[in-house]
Ligand SMILES: Nc1ncnc2c1ncn2[C@@H]1O[C@H](COP(=O)(O)OP(=O)(O)O)[C@@H](O)[C@H]1O
């Protein structure tokens with residue numbers, strides 16, 4: 001039932017690729033506007049999640065490669081900078097990215113915990129990005145049945161246990177319009193954030209993802225508009241339903 005795939009070897013990319021990906025991580029060397037946008041996003045999330053105790057926040061998007069993983073990690077970084085106790089969990093069990101971004105091993109991780117192969121303690125790693133210190137739980141071995149694992153009773157237990165030790169848990173997920181994993185998880189979350197990639201995500205795709213989230217009763221905290229450039233096509237200026245709006249400048253301009 002649980003396959004230990006060779007995929008972890010494939011996940012390891014040449015150093016140059018990792019370096020390029022890590023360029024988008026938030027540090028004190030990031031542009032002033034990027035730092036400010038993340039601070040604004042942090043404030044908005046704080047205002048939208050005022051209940052006491054740990055806040056568990058999912059990050060998703062309509063399709064692949066829209067910036068979920070980068071946004072998830074940057075949120076962890078910006079919250080960790082306030083000295084909050086922060087954990088990132090990579091629940092994209094199909095195309096995990098956090099271990100690579102953080103340059104830690106991808107196993108054991110959450111999938112291993114969910115099938116009782118490892119304890120929570122065995123999978124959590126302390127990490128540091130710039131001046132931000134927090135914890136990360138990688139994806140673990142790639143299972144054949146991610147949706148089932150993410151919809152299991154066990155994940156509820158695991159999150160409840162983790163919530164006792166953290167102020168914020170940020171969960172990276174697969175794309176909404178491709179697989180059901182994020183919808184399945186959403187009932188366990190304090191809220192979910194939808195990343196929209198400027199110049200790439202179609203309005204209809206966002207609507208499909210949003211309809212699905214509303215259908216499952218998810219608490220959609222808002223949208224993050226990722227990869228904004230001055231060359232943003234006019235059609236994107238018409239978005240009116242952002243509850244908050246975060247502009248991560250397309251620093252290398254290659255994706256706009
Ligand atoms: N604002 C941005 N500007 C330029 N490239 C970006 C930006 N955000 C993400 N990327 C790049 O886009 C690719 C997909 O990002 P990622 O966060 O892995 O997306 P997802 O998790 O949605 O699949 C990565 O190569 C990442 O470096």
Ligand SMILES: [Mg+2]
Nearest residue numbers: 068069092097
């Ligand atoms: Mg990802």
